[in-house]
Amino acid sequence: MAVMPQDPQIAGAGALLAILRDGRARTRAELAQLTGLARSTVSQRLDALMQDGWVVATEDAISSGGRPAAAFVFNESVRVVLTADLGATHARLAVLDLGMSVLAERAVELHVDRGPRDTLGRVVAEFETLLAGLGRELAQVCGVGVGLPGPVDHGTGRPANPPIMPGWDGFPVPEWLGERLGAPVLVDNDVNIMALGEHWTVGQDTDHLIFIKIGTGIGCGIISGRRLHRGAQGAAGDVGHIRAVLADGGSAGDAVCRCGNIGCLEAVASGASMAAELRAQGVAADGSRDVVALLRAGDTRAARLIRQAGREVGGVMAAIVNFFNPSVIVIGGDIADAGEHVLAGVREAIYSRSLPLATQHLTIRASRLGDRAGVIGAAAMVVEHVLAPDMIDQSVQARAVDPAAPVG
Ligand SMILES: [Zn+2]
CATH class of the missing domain: 1.10.10.10 (Winged helix-like DNA-binding domain superfamily/Winged helix DNA-binding domain)
Known part of the structure; x- marks a missing residue:
């Protein structure tokens, strides 16, 4: 510029x-x-x-x-923000105003393994449909926020060796979408934007929050000092590959993880690992949603696995509570729909193994936003960027010099 x-x-x-x-x-x-x-x-x-x-x-x-x-x-209504939260097979898209009200949203089936052009082309088409339904135009869009189900290089917004996204490594997502939508595009991984969404719901008084997503895999987003902590390479929060210490004192030593290691938390407590365990017992279960559906149908094997997974997640989180001292831990992802079945185990392990000073004022709860955490968090990320005082200064300066300059 x-x-x-x-x-x-x-x-x-x-x-x-x-x-x-x-x-x-x-x-x-x-x-x-x-x-x-x-x-x-x-x-x-x-x-x-x-x-x-x-x-x-x-x-x-x-x-x-x-x-x-x-x-x-x-x-608040002068411009709108577009957000997309992409999962492996589903996406949620939304249009929000600058006050963070959701004006329109939809969930669609969308497979990221079809590659970036197919997937993002569909995202653009869905955004256009949502805007048309509101009587809004692309010219009113001041920013776009996207969450991807894999690691993202924060500096460039490009996916970095995402395991479940063939063809996406290094793809210039911000540039590709920016050309078609005519607005700045911010990209982050899905867990980070969900953490931003949950932090937005608790307000700026909460300085330190951890959002942990238990779905097909396990990962967490870290809000430290009211800001997302991404780490040096954007890999912060990858708790799924910390070695699990089983609550019964046993070892998770022989569980092979998709990362190649053995005994990872993800290999013993994720939706994928629980579904695999149920299949080994002769129960039909494809993934985390099936595990929760079985629990709701009264299946005691699914209930036992979910409670055990809660204790294992809690075991790893207990160490993180001692190390990081958050004031809020939010549990999200498909398995969080199991409610107290999973929360009880998480609480039990954290309270029994973290230091009292660290747990004195600690809140452990399920996500308030559920499936919407990603689109809300992506919007929070965009709004903070677009309305940052120096960005507004640049925007009004540009207009003062050239009244035809684009706004926002
Ligand atoms: Zn692993």
Whole structure:
């Protein structure tokens, strides 16, 4: 992007918008008081924000006496965000406004093993259908967030050796989608965006949260200091390949994992491993959803496996609680639908093996968002990026220099 000449009068517009994002309407006088800026400076910045539609004027009804003063409020509906949470065989897509309200969404069957062009082409078509249903256009899209079921290089947004996504390694997902959707595209792995979604539901008061997904595989997303912790190579949170210590003191030593090691948590406590165990016992079960369906139908073998899996996940999490000291642990993924059957085991292992100081104020619960955690989290990721004060400053500066410049 070209370096824009800086207009100091509007350079702080992004910071002003950040104040208004809580949804409260404020007058110029209130904003001047909050920021310590001259009222004329506040006015110029508000004008720049209004020109781009980020802020709209309203009338302050609670103004004391006389004519109501003009108040200004964040315009959540001025643009929309598109998000897609891709799993191995299913995807969920959504359109949200900047206040994180879901305007439209749909779940579709979509197989990522058909390669990136086929899969992403379908994602573009689904987005266009959702937008058309809302009477919105691509020009109103300010950003796109995508979650993929595999490792993603955070710097480039490209998949990095994803095991279940043939043809995707190094594919330029942000560029490919950006060309077709005309907006910046942020990509991360599915567990990370689910962690962002769950963190969004608990609010900014929670600094440290772990989201653990128990589905076909097992992985976790780490929110540290209110930010996603990805690690040096984006591999942080890969708890599925930590060696499991069985709750009964036994060894998971002979369970072979898909990573090639033996005794991994994923090899003994994932939906795939439980389904395999049930098949070995002569029970028809293809994957994690079948395991939960069997539990609900009263199958005691499935119930025993799920409780045991909870204890094994808890055993690994107990070490992580001691090491990381989160205040919230959220359990998601298909197996989380087993509710207390899995949560009880997780709690039991964590409370018996973590230090009391670390568990004193620890909340362990099932996901509140369920299947929607990914699309909500991807939207949170995009909104934070698009509405970051320096991005807003760039956007209003570009418009001040060239009124025909695209917004957002
Ligand atoms: Zn492994």
